[in-house]
Amino acid sequence: MAGLVLTAEDRSYFLKLMRRQINSAVHRRVNVLLLLDDGWTPAEIAAALYLNESTVLEHRALYAERGRAGVEALAYVGRRSPLDADQQAKLGMATIPLGAHQAG
Numbered sequence: 186m187a188g189l190v191l192t193a194e195d196r197s198y199f200l201k202l203m204r205r206q207i208n209s210a211v212h213r214r215v216n217v218l219l220l221l222d223d224g225w226t227p228a229e230i231a232a233a234l235y236l237n238e239s240t241v242l243e244h245r246a247l248y249a250e251r252g253r254a255g256v257e258a259l260a261y262v263g264r265r266s267p268l269d270a271d272q273q274a275k276l277g278m279a280t281i282p283l284g285a286h287q288a289g
Contacts, residue, residue, distance in 0.1 A: 190218055190221040190222040190245060190248070191218060191219070191221075191222045191248070195248075195252070195253055196219070196222055198253065199215045199218060199219055199253075199256075200219070202215055202257075203215055203216070203219070208259060210259060211256065211257055211259070213234070213236075213244075214244045214247070214248075214256045215256060216234065217230055217234065217236070217240075217241050217244040217245070218244060218245065218248055218256065220233075220234075221241070221245055227241040227242055227245075244256075
């Protein structure tokens with residue numbers, strides 16, 4: 186597995202991403218991929234990062250299947266709005282009255 190996980194461009198991108206404040210799940214995935222790319226085995230990574238080996242393999246598969254976008258995407262996308270499109274449009278046009286402090 187050594188050195189054949191990431192493209193050079195993606196490795197550079199992920200190294201820069203690790204220096205920024207990112208979601209912890211994304212950070213963990215990127216960390217796993219960088220260690221795989223450095224030649225660590227899934228078992229070594231799992232032990233060092235307190236993960237299951239299957240999780241390490243899932244992160245590798247996610248990158249192989251969906252690339253950078255897959256690694257950075259979060260599984261949770263939110264719940265569906267209880268408002269229909271018409272209600273959402275009306276809500277967007279509504280104004281919120283100012284409170285006493287804001288009105289002066």
